[in-house]
Amino acid sequence: MPKTKTAPNARSDTAVRILDLAERLIQTRGYSAFSYQDISEALGITKASIHYHFESKTDLGIAVIERYTEGFGKELQRIAANENASSLAMLDHYTKPYLQFAESPDRVCLCGALAGEVMALPPQLRERVERFFTDHQAWLTSILKRGVARGEFELAAPAPKTARAIFGALQGALLVKRATGDVSQLRDVVAVMKAQLSPA
Amino acid sequence: MPKTKTAPNARSDTAVRILDLAERLIQTRGYSAFSYQDISEALGITKASIHYHFESKTDLGIAVIERYTEGFGKELQRIAANENASSLAMLDHYTKPYLQFAESPDRVCLCGALAGEVMALPPQLRERVERFFTDHQAWLTSILKRGVARGEFELAAPAPKTARAIFGALQGALLVKRATGDVSQLRDVVAVMKAQLSPA
DNA sequence: GTCTATACAAAGATAGAC
DNA sequence: GTCTATCTTTGTATAGAC
Numbered sequence: 534m535p536k537t538k539t540a541p542n543a544r545s546d547t548a549v550r551i552l553d554l555a556e557r558l559i560q561t562r563g564y565s566a567f568s569y570q571d572i573s574e575a576l577g578i579t580k581a582s583i584h585y586h587f588e589s590k591t592d593l594g595i596a597v598i599e600r601y602t603e604g605f606g607k608e609l610q611r612i613a614a615n616e617n618a619s620s621l622a623m624l625d626h627y628t629k630p631y632l633q634f635a636e637s638p639d640r641v642c643l644c645g646a647l648a649g650e651v652m653a654l655p656p657q658l659r660e661r662v663e664r665f666f667t668d669h670q671a672w673l674t675s676i677l678k679r680g681v682a683r684g685e686f687e688l689a690a691p692a693p694k695t696a697r698a699i700f701g702a703l704q705g706a707l708l709v710k711r712a713t714g715d716v717s718q719l720r721d722v723v724a725v726m727k728a729q730l731s732p733a
Numbered sequence: 734m735p736k737t738k739t740a741p742n743a744r745s746d747t748a749v750r751i752l753d754l755a756e757r758l759i760q761t762r763g764y765s766a767f768s769y770q771d772i773s774e775a776l777g778i779t780k781a782s783i784h785y786h787f788e789s790k791t792d793l794g795i796a797v798i799e800r801y802t803e804g805f806g807k808e809l810q811r812i813a814a815n816e817n818a819s820s821l822a823m824l825d826h827y828t829k830p831y832l833q834f835a836e837s838p839d840r841v842c843l844c845g846a847l848a849g850e851v852m853a854l855p856p857q858l859r860e861r862v863e864r865f866f867t868d869h870q871a872w873l874t875s876i877l878k879r880g881v882a883r884g885e886f887e888l889a890a891p892a893p894k895t896a897r898a899i900f901g902a903l904q905g906a907l908l909v910k911r912a913t914g915d916v917s918q919l920r921d922v923v924a925v926m927k928a929q930l931s932p933a
Numbered sequence: 934g935t936c937t938a939t940a941c942a943a944a945g946a947t948a949g950a951c
Numbered sequence: 952g953t954c955t956a957t958c959t960t961t962g963t964a965t966a967g968a969c
Protein backbone atom coordinates (compact mmCIF):
# COMPACT_ATOMS: atom_id res chain seq x y z
CA MET A 534 0.00 0.00 0.00
CA PRO A 535 1.20 3.52 -0.72
CA LYS A 536 2.76 5.15 2.26
CA THR A 537 0.62 7.90 3.64
CA LYS A 538 2.64 10.90 4.68
CA THR A 539 -0.34 12.74 6.07
CA ALA A 540 0.16 13.11 9.79
CA PRO A 541 -2.83 14.17 11.92
CA ASN A 542 -2.22 17.89 11.64
CA ALA A 543 0.04 17.87 8.65
CA ARG A 544 0.50 21.06 6.71
CA SER A 545 1.41 21.24 3.08
CA ASP A 546 4.85 22.37 2.05
CA THR A 547 3.49 25.64 0.78
CA ALA A 548 1.62 26.30 3.98
CA VAL A 549 4.84 25.81 5.92
CA ARG A 550 6.76 28.12 3.64
CA ILE A 551 4.08 30.74 4.08
CA LEU A 552 4.26 30.35 7.85
CA ASP A 553 8.05 30.59 7.85
CA LEU A 554 8.04 33.76 5.82
CA ALA A 555 5.17 35.35 7.73
CA GLU A 556 6.98 34.67 10.99
CA ARG A 557 10.11 36.35 9.68
CA LEU A 558 8.15 39.29 8.31
CA ILE A 559 6.38 39.86 11.61
CA GLN A 560 9.68 39.67 13.47
CA THR A 561 11.37 42.15 11.20
CA ARG A 562 8.61 44.53 10.13
CA GLY A 563 5.68 43.88 12.42
CA TYR A 564 2.22 42.47 11.83
CA SER A 565 0.57 45.67 10.61
CA ALA A 566 3.31 46.33 8.10
CA PHE A 567 3.37 43.05 6.19
CA SER A 568 0.93 42.01 3.51
CA TYR A 569 -0.14 39.00 1.49
CA GLN A 570 1.52 40.72 -1.42
CA ASP A 571 4.91 40.62 0.31
CA ILE A 572 4.53 36.88 0.72
CA SER A 573 3.12 36.40 -2.74
CA GLU A 574 6.10 38.08 -4.37
CA ALA A 575 8.69 36.36 -2.23
CA LEU A 576 7.29 32.86 -2.74
CA GLY A 577 6.21 33.29 -6.33
CA ILE A 578 2.58 32.40 -5.75
CA THR A 579 -0.52 34.56 -5.97
CA LYS A 580 -2.30 36.22 -3.11
CA ALA A 581 -5.32 34.03 -3.86
CA SER A 582 -3.21 30.95 -3.21
CA ILE A 583 -2.23 32.23 0.18
CA HIS A 584 -5.90 32.74 1.01
CA TYR A 585 -6.44 29.09 0.14
CA HIS A 586 -4.03 28.09 2.90
CA PHE A 587 -4.97 30.79 5.38
CA GLU A 588 -8.39 32.29 4.88
CA SER A 589 -7.56 35.64 6.42
CA LYS A 590 -4.55 37.54 7.64
CA THR A 591 -5.80 37.07 11.18
CA ASP A 592 -5.85 33.31 10.65
CA LEU A 593 -2.33 33.41 9.35
CA GLY A 594 -1.25 35.47 12.34
CA ILE A 595 -2.86 33.01 14.73
CA ALA A 596 -1.15 30.09 13.01
CA VAL A 597 2.24 31.79 13.20
CA ILE A 598 1.88 32.61 16.88
CA GLU A 599 0.59 29.16 17.78
CA ARG A 600 3.39 27.38 16.01
CA TYR A 601 5.91 29.66 17.69
CA THR A 602 4.49 29.45 21.18
CA GLU A 603 3.93 25.71 20.98
CA GLY A 604 7.47 25.13 19.80
CA PHE A 605 8.84 27.33 22.54
CA GLY A 606 6.47 25.80 25.07
CA LYS A 607 7.61 22.25 24.31
CA GLU A 608 11.17 23.40 24.73
CA LEU A 609 10.29 24.78 28.17
CA GLN A 610 8.73 21.47 29.16
CA ARG A 611 11.73 19.58 27.87
CA ILE A 612 14.09 21.78 29.86
CA ALA A 613 12.10 21.51 33.08
CA ALA A 614 11.66 17.75 32.70
CA ASN A 615 15.36 17.04 33.06
CA GLU A 616 15.31 16.78 36.80
CA ASN A 617 19.02 16.23 37.19
CA ALA A 618 19.96 19.49 35.56
CA SER A 619 20.99 22.41 37.70
CA SER A 620 18.58 25.31 37.79
CA LEU A 621 21.28 27.53 36.37
CA ALA A 622 21.64 25.19 33.39
CA MET A 623 17.89 25.38 32.88
CA LEU A 624 17.96 29.17 32.80
CA ASP A 625 20.88 28.92 30.46
CA HIS A 626 18.84 26.82 28.09
CA TYR A 627 16.01 29.30 28.28
CA THR A 628 18.19 32.09 26.98
CA LYS A 629 19.39 30.14 23.95
CA PRO A 630 16.62 31.21 21.57
CA TYR A 631 17.21 34.84 22.53
CA LEU A 632 20.90 34.48 21.84
CA GLN A 633 20.04 32.99 18.47
CA PHE A 634 17.83 35.92 17.57
CA ALA A 635 20.66 38.20 18.59
CA GLU A 636 22.90 36.59 15.98
CA SER A 637 20.80 37.98 13.17
CA PRO A 638 20.73 41.74 12.81
CA ASP A 639 17.00 42.21 12.46
CA ARG A 640 15.19 39.48 14.37
CA VAL A 641 13.58 39.72 17.76
CA CYS A 642 11.28 37.39 19.69
CA LEU A 643 8.06 37.01 17.69
CA CYS A 644 5.94 37.96 20.66
CA GLY A 645 8.28 40.77 21.59
CA ALA A 646 7.76 42.21 18.14
CA LEU A 647 4.01 41.82 18.42
CA ALA A 648 4.00 43.37 21.88
CA GLY A 649 5.07 46.66 20.34
CA GLU A 650 1.82 46.89 18.43
CA VAL A 651 -0.45 44.94 20.69
CA MET A 652 -3.19 47.58 20.72
CA ALA A 653 -3.45 47.39 16.94
CA LEU A 654 -3.79 43.60 16.77
CA PRO A 655 -6.97 41.61 16.24
CA PRO A 656 -8.12 40.38 19.67
CA GLN A 657 -7.29 36.77 18.88
CA LEU A 658 -3.67 37.72 18.34
CA ARG A 659 -3.52 40.01 21.31
CA GLU A 660 -4.75 37.29 23.65
CA ARG A 661 -2.12 34.89 22.45
CA VAL A 662 0.71 37.38 22.78
CA GLU A 663 -0.35 38.19 26.31
CA ARG A 664 -0.51 34.52 27.12
CA PHE A 665 3.01 33.99 25.82
CA PHE A 666 4.23 36.67 28.19
CA THR A 667 2.46 35.32 31.25
CA ASP A 668 3.38 31.71 30.44
CA HIS A 669 7.04 32.50 30.12
CA GLN A 670 7.10 34.54 33.27
CA ALA A 671 5.36 31.71 35.10
CA TRP A 672 7.88 29.23 33.80
CA LEU A 673 10.81 31.41 34.84
CA THR A 674 9.21 31.85 38.25
CA SER A 675 9.02 28.10 38.76
CA ILE A 676 12.64 27.61 37.78
CA LEU A 677 13.74 30.37 40.13
CA LYS A 678 11.79 28.80 42.99
CA ARG A 679 13.32 25.44 42.22
CA GLY A 680 16.77 27.00 42.32
CA VAL A 681 16.10 28.60 45.67
CA ALA A 682 14.73 25.36 47.10
CA ARG A 683 17.85 23.52 45.98
CA GLY A 684 20.18 26.18 47.33
CA GLU A 685 21.37 27.11 43.84
CA PHE A 686 19.92 30.61 43.72
CA GLU A 687 19.68 33.51 46.09
CA LEU A 688 17.09 36.06 45.06
CA ALA A 689 17.12 39.71 45.97
CA ALA A 690 13.40 39.96 45.19
CA PRO A 691 10.47 37.50 45.21
CA ALA A 692 10.64 34.95 42.40
CA PRO A 693 7.79 36.38 40.30
CA LYS A 694 9.33 39.84 40.33
CA THR A 695 12.75 38.48 39.48
CA ALA A 696 11.24 36.45 36.67
CA ARG A 697 9.58 39.51 35.18
CA ALA A 698 12.83 41.43 35.41
CA ILE A 699 14.75 38.70 33.62
CA PHE A 700 12.13 38.36 30.93
CA GLY A 701 11.89 42.10 30.44
CA ALA A 702 15.66 42.46 30.25
CA LEU A 703 15.88 39.80 27.55
CA GLN A 704 13.11 41.35 25.48
CA GLY A 705 14.53 44.84 25.96
CA ALA A 706 17.99 43.68 24.97
CA LEU A 707 16.64 42.30 21.69
CA LEU A 708 14.89 45.59 20.99
CA VAL A 709 18.04 47.57 21.64
CA LYS A 710 20.12 45.16 19.63
CA ARG A 711 18.00 45.64 16.56
CA ALA A 712 17.87 49.41 16.86
CA THR A 713 21.59 49.88 17.47
CA GLY A 714 23.12 46.70 16.09
CA ASP A 715 24.91 45.82 19.29
CA VAL A 716 24.96 42.04 19.26
CA SER A 717 26.94 41.68 22.48
CA GLN A 718 24.26 43.00 24.79
CA LEU A 719 22.30 39.80 24.95
CA ARG A 720 25.34 37.92 26.16
CA ASP A 721 26.10 40.62 28.71
CA VAL A 722 22.58 40.60 30.07
CA VAL A 723 22.67 36.84 30.44
CA ALA A 724 26.05 36.98 32.19
CA VAL A 725 24.90 39.65 34.62
CA MET A 726 21.71 37.78 35.34
CA LYS A 727 23.59 34.60 36.18
CA ALA A 728 26.06 36.40 38.39
CA GLN A 729 23.29 38.01 40.37
CA LEU A 730 21.44 34.80 41.05
CA SER A 731 24.43 32.91 42.41
CA PRO A 732 24.47 32.56 46.21
CA ALA A 733 27.14 34.63 47.96
CA MET B 734 0.96 97.83 18.31
CA PRO B 735 -0.73 94.43 18.31
CA LYS B 736 1.22 91.85 20.19
CA THR B 737 2.68 89.21 17.96
CA LYS B 738 2.37 85.78 19.41
CA THR B 739 4.29 84.17 16.59
CA ALA B 740 7.46 82.72 18.08
CA PRO B 741 10.25 81.73 15.66
CA ASN B 742 9.14 78.15 15.22
CA ALA B 743 5.60 78.51 16.40
CA ARG B 744 3.10 75.88 15.41
CA SER B 745 -0.59 76.43 15.10
CA ASP B 746 -2.93 75.00 17.67
CA THR B 747 -4.19 72.44 15.21
CA ALA B 748 -0.70 71.34 14.29
CA VAL B 749 0.04 70.76 17.96
CA ARG B 750 -3.14 68.80 18.47
CA ILE B 751 -2.25 66.64 15.48
CA LEU B 752 1.22 66.04 16.89
CA ASP B 753 -0.15 65.15 20.31
CA LEU B 754 -2.56 62.64 18.90
CA ALA B 755 -0.08 61.16 16.44
CA GLU B 756 2.40 60.67 19.26
CA ARG B 757 -0.18 58.85 21.32
CA LEU B 758 -1.29 56.73 18.39
CA ILE B 759 2.26 55.68 17.60
CA GLN B 760 2.86 54.81 21.24
CA THR B 761 -0.27 52.72 21.51
CA ARG B 762 -0.71 51.23 18.05
CA GLY B 763 2.54 51.77 16.19
CA TYR B 764 3.45 53.88 13.18
CA SER B 765 2.31 51.44 10.50
CA ALA B 766 -1.07 50.97 12.11
CA PHE B 767 -2.25 54.54 12.42
CA SER B 768 -3.68 56.64 9.61
CA TYR B 769 -4.62 60.18 8.74
CA GLN B 770 -8.19 58.99 8.98
CA ASP B 771 -7.77 58.06 12.63
CA ILE B 772 -6.60 61.59 13.34
CA SER B 773 -9.20 63.15 11.12
CA GLU B 774 -12.03 61.42 12.95
CA ALA B 775 -10.68 62.08 16.41
CA LEU B 776 -10.04 65.79 15.84
CA GLY B 777 -13.04 66.46 13.64
CA ILE B 778 -11.07 67.79 10.68
CA THR B 779 -10.56 66.29 7.24
CA LYS B 780 -7.59 64.34 6.01
CA ALA B 781 -6.85 67.15 3.58
CA SER B 782 -6.45 69.55 6.50
CA ILE B 783 -3.89 67.30 8.09
CA HIS B 784 -1.96 67.25 4.84
CA TYR B 785 -1.93 71.04 4.99
CA HIS B 786 -0.06 70.89 8.31
CA PHE B 787 2.08 67.86 7.51
CA GLU B 788 2.56 67.16 3.85
CA SER B 789 3.10 63.45 4.24
CA LYS B 790 2.83 60.81 6.91
CA THR B 791 6.60 60.60 6.96
CA ASP B 792 6.80 64.33 7.67
CA LEU B 793 4.36 63.93 10.51
CA GLY B 794 6.37 61.03 11.87
CA ILE B 795 9.57 63.06 11.74
CA ALA B 796 7.91 65.97 13.53
CA VAL B 797 6.60 63.69 16.28
CA ILE B 798 9.97 62.06 16.85
CA GLU B 799 11.85 65.34 16.80
CA ARG B 800 9.58 66.99 19.30
CA TYR B 801 9.82 63.95 21.54
CA THR B 802 13.57 63.52 21.35
CA GLU B 803 14.25 67.23 21.71
CA GLY B 804 12.03 67.45 24.76
CA PHE B 805 13.67 64.41 26.30
CA GLY B 806 17.11 65.68 25.27
CA LYS B 807 16.63 69.01 26.98
CA GLU B 808 15.60 67.17 30.09
CA LEU B 809 18.82 65.14 29.96
CA GLN B 810 20.86 68.33 29.66
CA ARG B 811 18.99 69.91 32.52
CA ILE B 812 19.61 66.90 34.73
CA ALA B 813 23.30 66.70 33.93
CA ALA B 814 23.77 70.46 34.35
CA ASN B 815 22.93 70.38 38.04
CA GLU B 816 26.46 69.68 39.20
CA ASN B 817 25.60 69.43 42.87
CA ALA B 818 23.20 66.58 42.39
CA SER B 819 24.29 63.08 43.25
CA SER B 820 24.69 60.73 40.31
CA LEU B 821 22.05 58.51 41.82
CA ALA B 822 19.62 61.40 41.86
CA MET B 823 20.41 62.02 38.20
CA LEU B 824 19.65 58.44 37.30
CA ASP B 825 16.52 58.73 39.34
CA HIS B 826 15.41 61.71 37.28
CA TYR B 827 16.12 59.81 34.11
CA THR B 828 13.67 57.09 35.02
CA LYS B 829 10.82 59.50 35.70
CA PRO B 830 9.40 59.57 32.18
CA TYR B 831 9.43 55.78 32.11
CA LEU B 832 7.57 55.63 35.39
CA GLN B 833 5.05 58.06 33.97
CA PHE B 834 4.46 55.89 30.93
CA ALA B 835 4.00 52.97 33.26
CA GLU B 836 1.10 54.76 34.94
CA SER B 837 -1.00 54.53 31.81
CA PRO B 838 -1.99 51.05 30.70
CA ASP B 839 -1.09 51.37 27.04
CA ARG B 840 1.79 53.79 26.63
CA VAL B 841 5.42 52.99 26.10
CA CYS B 842 8.41 55.12 25.14
CA LEU B 843 7.77 56.56 21.67
CA CYS B 844 11.07 55.28 20.37
CA GLY B 845 10.61 51.95 22.11
CA ALA B 846 7.37 51.56 20.22
CA LEU B 847 9.00 52.52 16.95
CA ALA B 848 11.91 50.17 17.60
CA GLY B 849 9.53 47.26 17.26
CA GLU B 850 8.91 48.13 13.64
CA VAL B 851 12.14 49.87 12.62
CA MET B 852 12.58 47.77 9.51
CA ALA B 853 9.22 48.95 8.23
CA LEU B 854 9.87 52.64 8.82
CA PRO B 855 10.87 55.24 6.24
CA PRO B 856 14.64 55.75 6.53
CA GLN B 857 14.28 59.25 7.96
CA LEU B 858 12.33 57.83 10.89
CA ARG B 859 14.60 54.87 11.33
CA GLU B 860 17.68 57.09 11.61
CA ARG B 861 16.08 59.21 14.27
CA VAL B 862 14.96 56.25 16.34
CA GLU B 863 18.43 54.77 16.22
CA ARG B 864 19.87 58.09 17.26
CA PHE B 865 17.54 58.29 20.23
CA PHE B 866 18.82 54.93 21.37
CA THR B 867 22.50 55.75 21.01
CA ASP B 868 22.09 59.22 22.52
CA HIS B 869 20.36 57.90 25.60
CA GLN B 870 22.88 55.15 26.07
CA ALA B 871 25.68 57.68 25.73
CA TRP B 872 24.05 59.92 28.30
CA LEU B 873 23.60 57.07 30.74
CA THR B 874 27.21 56.07 30.19
CA SER B 875 28.42 59.54 31.10
CA ILE B 876 26.34 59.60 34.27
CA LEU B 877 27.64 56.20 35.29
CA LYS B 878 31.22 57.32 34.76
CA ARG B 879 30.58 60.43 36.78
CA GLY B 880 29.19 58.30 39.58
CA VAL B 881 32.23 56.06 39.57
CA ALA B 882 34.61 59.03 39.57
CA ARG B 883 32.81 60.48 42.56
CA GLY B 884 32.76 57.19 44.42
CA GLU B 885 28.97 56.97 44.25
CA PHE B 886 28.73 53.94 42.00
CA GLU B 887 30.48 50.65 41.75
CA LEU B 888 29.98 48.93 38.42
CA ALA B 889 30.15 45.22 37.79
CA ALA B 890 30.69 45.85 34.06
CA PRO B 891 32.16 48.72 32.01
CA ALA B 892 29.99 51.82 31.97
CA PRO B 893 28.78 51.50 28.34
CA LYS B 894 27.66 47.92 28.90
CA THR B 895 25.94 48.82 32.13
CA ALA B 896 24.25 51.74 30.42
CA ARG B 897 22.89 49.49 27.67
CA ALA B 898 21.63 47.03 30.25
CA ILE B 899 19.80 49.73 32.18
CA PHE B 900 18.31 51.22 29.05
CA GLY B 901 17.25 47.81 27.74
CA ALA B 902 15.72 46.85 31.06
CA LEU B 903 13.63 50.02 31.12
CA GLN B 904 12.40 49.57 27.56
CA GLY B 905 11.73 45.88 28.14
CA ALA B 906 9.82 46.60 31.31
CA LEU B 907 7.52 48.99 29.45
CA LEU B 908 6.89 46.36 26.81
CA VAL B 909 6.04 43.73 29.40
CA LYS B 910 3.89 46.17 31.32
CA ARG B 911 1.71 46.85 28.33
CA ALA B 912 1.37 43.22 27.36
CA THR B 913 0.56 41.96 30.83
CA GLY B 914 -0.68 45.04 32.64
CA ASP B 915 1.81 44.75 35.46
CA VAL B 916 2.44 48.35 36.45
CA SER B 917 4.78 47.51 39.32
CA GLN B 918 7.60 46.16 37.21
CA LEU B 919 9.00 49.52 36.25
CA ARG B 920 9.38 50.47 39.89
CA ASP B 921 10.99 47.13 40.66
CA VAL B 922 13.48 47.43 37.84
CA VAL B 923 14.45 50.89 38.99
CA ALA B 924 14.86 49.73 42.57
CA VAL B 925 17.03 46.77 41.57
CA MET B 926 19.14 48.94 39.32
CA LYS B 927 19.82 51.42 42.10
CA ALA B 928 20.66 48.70 44.58
CA GLN B 929 23.15 47.15 42.20
CA LEU B 930 25.00 50.36 41.54
CA SER B 931 25.54 51.28 45.15
CA PRO B 932 29.08 50.63 46.41
CA ALA B 933 29.40 47.76 48.87
C1' DG C 934 -3.55 23.75 -5.04
C1' DT C 935 -2.90 27.37 -7.99
C1' DC C 936 -4.45 30.61 -11.24
C1' DT C 937 -7.09 34.93 -13.36
C1' DA C 938 -10.13 38.24 -12.53
C1' DT C 939 -12.42 41.15 -9.77
C1' DA C 940 -14.65 43.37 -5.83
C1' DC C 941 -14.30 46.50 -2.16
C1' DA C 942 -12.45 49.26 1.26
C1' DA C 943 -8.76 51.91 3.13
C1' DA C 944 -4.69 54.58 2.83
C1' DG C 945 -1.94 58.39 1.25
C1' DA C 946 -2.14 62.23 -1.36
C1' DT C 947 -3.61 66.41 -4.50
C1' DA C 948 -6.55 70.24 -6.75
C1' DG C 949 -9.09 73.85 -6.20
C1' DA C 950 -13.16 76.29 -3.93
C1' DC C 951 -14.21 78.95 0.11
C1' DG D 952 -6.81 76.83 7.41
C1' DT D 953 -10.39 73.99 6.21
C1' DC D 954 -13.43 72.03 3.04
C1' DT D 955 -15.27 68.87 -1.05
C1' DA D 956 -14.04 66.07 -4.48
C1' DT D 957 -11.17 63.09 -6.61
C1' DC D 958 -7.18 60.13 -7.76
C1' DT D 959 -4.01 56.33 -7.17
C1' DT D 960 -2.23 52.56 -4.99
C1' DT D 961 -2.37 49.03 -1.85
C1' DG D 962 -4.51 45.59 1.10
C1' DT D 963 -7.75 42.08 2.04
C1' DA D 964 -10.75 39.01 0.24
C1' DT D 965 -13.87 36.16 -3.00
C1' DA D 966 -15.58 33.62 -7.34
C1' DG D 967 -14.79 30.48 -10.44
C1' DA D 968 -11.77 28.29 -14.12
C1' DC D 969 -8.03 24.96 -14.64
